[in-house]
Amino acid sequence: MRSEFVVPTDLDTATRHPRAAAPGEPVGEHNPVCYGCGSRAPHGLNLRTIAGDGLTVWADMAVTPWMEGGPGVIHGGILSTAFDEVMGAIPKLLGANAVTVHLEIDYGKPVSVGSTVRLHAELLGVQRRKIFTKAVAHLGDPNDSLAIAHAVFVTIKGREHFSDYVENSRAADEYRPHFTP
Numbered sequence: 001m002r003s004e005f006v007v008p009t010d011l012d013t014a015t016r017h018p019r020a021a022a023p024g025e026p027v028g029e030h031n032p033v034c035y036g037c038g039s040r041a042p043h044g045l046n047l048r049t050i051a052g053d054g055l056t057v058w059a060d061m062a063v064t065p066w067m068e069g070g071p072g073v074i075h076g077g078i079l080s081t082a083f084d085e086v087m088g089a090i091p092k093l094l095g096a097n098a099v100t101v102h103l104e105i106d107y108g109k110p111v112s113v114g115s116t117v118r119l120h121a122e123l124l125g126v127q128r129r130k131i132f133t134k135a136v137a138h139l140g141d142p143n144d145s146l147a148i149a150h151a152v153f154v155t156i157k158g159r160e161h162f163s164d165y166v167e168n169s170r171a172a173d174e175y176r177p178h179f180t181p
């Protein structure tokens with residue numbers, strides 16, 4: 001399985017869901033124990049993603065010593081996770097549950113431990129179940145990027161998609177009632 005990131009030209013109309021977070025409000029965690037956004041994930045990034053104008057979101061991430069990869073700089077996989085998480089909030093603005101099927105990162109500059117990185121994501125388009133997104137990591141000036149990411153998400157039916165796995169969740173007790181027919 002291999003795919004390239006190409007935004008199709010024949011896109012569907014995409015509109016913000018009427019009950020989506022308003023600009024300036026947190027988009028909200030999709031799972032309390034998610035490694036990326038969960039407030040109860042003990043070793044996670046605890047990212048708090050905020051809705052922006054239109055179909056955009058942003059989050060700030062403090063680069064702490066445990067995120068180190070190369071000496072004094074962030075591990076690329078941590079930045080990749082943060083990108084995935086922040087772009088993963090875009091489907092929520094559309095009122096959709098979706099999972100990542102394709103993620104690519106261009107790393108432009110080292111990201112220092114001790115810095116605070118802003119991740120800004122936007123919708124590029126929707127075609128059927130596919131949601132195309134882009135995100136930029138920067139230190140305050142979006143035109144001076146540290147890294148750029150592109151991802152494709154595909155909408156899912158949450159209960160069907162996770163039913164075989166939910167018992168492995170740290171929060172299985174909370175999920176079980178929602179998955180019992």
Ligand SMILES: CCCCC/C=C\C/C=C\C/C=C\C/C=C\CCCC(=O)SCCNC(=O)CCNC(=O)[C@H](O)C(C)(C)COP(=O)(O)OP(=O)(O)OC[C@H]1O[C@@H](n2cnc3c(N)ncnc32)[C@H](O)[C@@H]1OP(=O)(O)O
Pocket residue numbers: 002003004030031036084085088089097098099100101102127128129130152154156158159162178179
């Ligand atoms: C109260 C109960 C609530 C229960 C729910 C609870 C929680 C909330 C739910 C959702 C939130 C979940 C995640 C949160 C979001 C962000 C956090 C970070 C995101 C992640 O960390 S998430 C983990 C990694 N992720 C995966 O674990 C996905 C593994 N994967 C699959 O599970 C299947 O792949 C699936 C089901 C996605 C699709 O499978 P399928 O059989 O349904 O559909 P199919 O294959 O037909 O694809 C449909 C269309 O996507 C195109 N397509 C497919 N693959 C592509 C690729 N690679 N590149 C470009 N396009 C691609 C096809 O070309 C076709 O396009 P078209 O129809 O237009 O031709």
